[in-house]
Amino acid sequence: MKSTTRFIFIFILPISLVIAGCEQRVELEKGQLTDKGSSLSQLEPSDEPGVDPIIPEVGPDPTATPSPSNTSTPIVYEFKTDTFQILNRTNKTVTVPQPVDILWVIDNSGSMGDDQTKLATGFADFAGAYLTAQYDIRTAAITTDVYLAGNTSNSAYGPNKGALYSRLLPGYADGKRPGVLTGTRSGEPIISTLIPSGYSQESWTSHMSSVFAINAKPGTTGNGNERGMQSIDKFLLDNEERPECRQATVTDSSCLFRKNSARAIVIVSDENDSSTFPGAPVGNSVLDAVVDFNTSYGKSRMDNFFLALDSTEGVAKVNPNYFVSAIINPVLTSPSNCTTSSCASGKTYNALVNKMKAASVNALSSFSSVYDITSASYSGILSTLGQTIISNVSTVVPVSAFSLSAAPVAGQAISAQILSDVGAVLLNVPAADIVLTGNEVRIRNVDFTTFPVSAKIAFTYALMP
Structure with a gap:
C-alpha cells in the first residue's frame, strides 16, 4: 500500500491598518461674532479625533424684532348705535314683522306739473321719518298711461309699441315718461330702505329722496286719457305676474310686490279715471253704473293678484292685505248720475277707495283714504300716509x-x-x-x-x- 504525504502550507500575511484623519472645517458667515466679540472667517477643527468643534454662541442680532413683553395692551372697543322710532300716541314703539311695498300711480298728463313737484318735495320728509333701516320698505312709481304698453305707435314709449313701458326697468320707470331712454334718469326704479355698503342712514335717506324726486316727476307729456286702474292691471300683468316674480326666492330686481308683504297703492291724479274693463256698460265714464263696474273689476283684479301671490300649494289665502289711497280732486257736490266729467273729477277713484273700506276680509283695506290734491303742500298728506302704513302693519310692543x-x-x-x-x-x-x-x-x-x-x-x- 502506497502512502501519500500531503503538505499544507499556511501563509500569514501582515495586514496594514491605515487610519486616515478627517479634517473638519466649519465656516461661519463673514462678520459673525463669537462670544468674545471677535470676527472669524473660519473655525479650526479640534485636535482630538472624533470630537466636534465647539461653535461659539452668536450674540443678539441688532436687526431682529424684539419678542413681545408681558405688558398688556388696553382693548379699544368699537361702538354701534341702534335707533328706534317712538309713537307718542300710544306710549309704545313699533316693529315691522313683515315687509312693506308701496306702488305710486302718478298722472303724467299736461296739468300735473305742480302736483308732481309737491309730491317729490313732500317725499323728503316722508323718507326721513319712515324710510329708515328699522323698516323694510320698498317703493316704486308707474304712470296713468302704462295701460298703453305694447299697444301704441308713439315711439316715445319705447320700441316694440312700448312693450317695456309697464316694467320697472332703468330707462323706463326711473324718469320722464314717455320719453323712454331720454332725459335725467335715476337708474333705480325701485327704492329700498336696505342701506347698502358705504352709506350711513342719513346719506341713504338723502339718496332715496333724490331718486324719488326723479321717479315721481314723469313729466306732463303722457296720454291725456288717464286710466289709473287699467294701468295698475297692466303693470301687474306685465311686471308682477312673470314667473321670475313668483319664485320661492326672487332674484329679479324688477319685481316689486313680495310674498306676504303689506301693500299700499297710492294714486295721484287731478282727473277722473277713464279705465274701461271688458264687459263695462257703454256710456260716460262717470255714470254710476260705469263707475261701479270698473271699480269692482279693478278691485277684484288686485284682490286676486295678491291672494295668488301669498297662497302656497294647498293653502289658499283670504286676506289680500293691501289698501288703496288716492290724492285727487275732491268729488264735487252734484247729482249722483253725473253726465260730464267736469262735475265729478275724482269720482271713480273715490268710489274705489270706498269699496276698499267696505272690504271686511282685507286686514288693511279700512285704512284706504282720499286726500286733497289741491293742498298747497303734500308733506302732511305723506306724513299721514306714512303713519298709517307704519302703525297698521306693525306689531306693537312696550316702548320700554x-x-x-x-x-x-x-x-x-x-x-x-x-x-x-x-x-x-x-x-x-x-x-x-x-x-x-x-x-x-x-x-x-x-x-x-x-x-x-x-x-x-x-x-x-x-x-x-
Whole structure:
C-alpha cells in the first residue's frame, strides 16, 4: 500500500491598518461674532479625533424684532348705535314683522306739473321719518298711461309699441315718461330702505329722496286719457305676474310686490279715471253704473293678484292685505248720475277707495283714504300716509323694551338719547334708568307720550373689536 504525504502550507500575511484623519472645517458667515466679540472667517477643527468643534454662541442680532413683553395692551372697543322710532300716541314703539311695498300711480298728463313737484318735495320728509333701516320698505312709481304698453305707435314709449313701458326697468320707470331712454334718469326704479355698503342712514335717506324726486316727476307729456286702474292691471300683468316674480326666492330686481308683504297703492291724479274693463256698460265714464263696474273689476283684479301671490300649494289665502289711497280732486257736490266729467273729477277713484273700506276680509283695506290734491303742500298728506302704513302693519310692543342688533360688551356703559326728527337731542336718558339684559335694553321712568310722534330713541354701546 502506497502512502501519500500531503503538505499544507499556511501563509500569514501582515495586514496594514491605515487610519486616515478627517479634517473638519466649519465656516461661519463673514462678520459673525463669537462670544468674545471677535470676527472669524473660519473655525479650526479640534485636535482630538472624533470630537466636534465647539461653535461659539452668536450674540443678539441688532436687526431682529424684539419678542413681545408681558405688558398688556388696553382693548379699544368699537361702538354701534341702534335707533328706534317712538309713537307718542300710544306710549309704545313699533316693529315691522313683515315687509312693506308701496306702488305710486302718478298722472303724467299736461296739468300735473305742480302736483308732481309737491309730491317729490313732500317725499323728503316722508323718507326721513319712515324710510329708515328699522323698516323694510320698498317703493316704486308707474304712470296713468302704462295701460298703453305694447299697444301704441308713439315711439316715445319705447320700441316694440312700448312693450317695456309697464316694467320697472332703468330707462323706463326711473324718469320722464314717455320719453323712454331720454332725459335725467335715476337708474333705480325701485327704492329700498336696505342701506347698502358705504352709506350711513342719513346719506341713504338723502339718496332715496333724490331718486324719488326723479321717479315721481314723469313729466306732463303722457296720454291725456288717464286710466289709473287699467294701468295698475297692466303693470301687474306685465311686471308682477312673470314667473321670475313668483319664485320661492326672487332674484329679479324688477319685481316689486313680495310674498306676504303689506301693500299700499297710492294714486295721484287731478282727473277722473277713464279705465274701461271688458264687459263695462257703454256710456260716460262717470255714470254710476260705469263707475261701479270698473271699480269692482279693478278691485277684484288686485284682490286676486295678491291672494295668488301669498297662497302656497294647498293653502289658499283670504286676506289680500293691501289698501288703496288716492290724492285727487275732491268729488264735487252734484247729482249722483253725473253726465260730464267736469262735475265729478275724482269720482271713480273715490268710489274705489270706498269699496276698499267696505272690504271686511282685507286686514288693511279700512285704512284706504282720499286726500286733497289741491293742498298747497303734500308733506302732511305723506306724513299721514306714512303713519298709517307704519302703525297698521306693525306689531306693537312696550316702548320700554328694545332689542339691540348686536350684543353689547358686558360691563361697558350704554347711552340712550331721545332725538327729534332732525337729530336734535330732546333727552339724555339717565344711566340709572337704562337696564340691559343680553341684547334687550329697557328704559324706566320716561314718559314717551310727551315727545313728538316723529321722535326716535338712539342707543350707543360698545362691541368687541
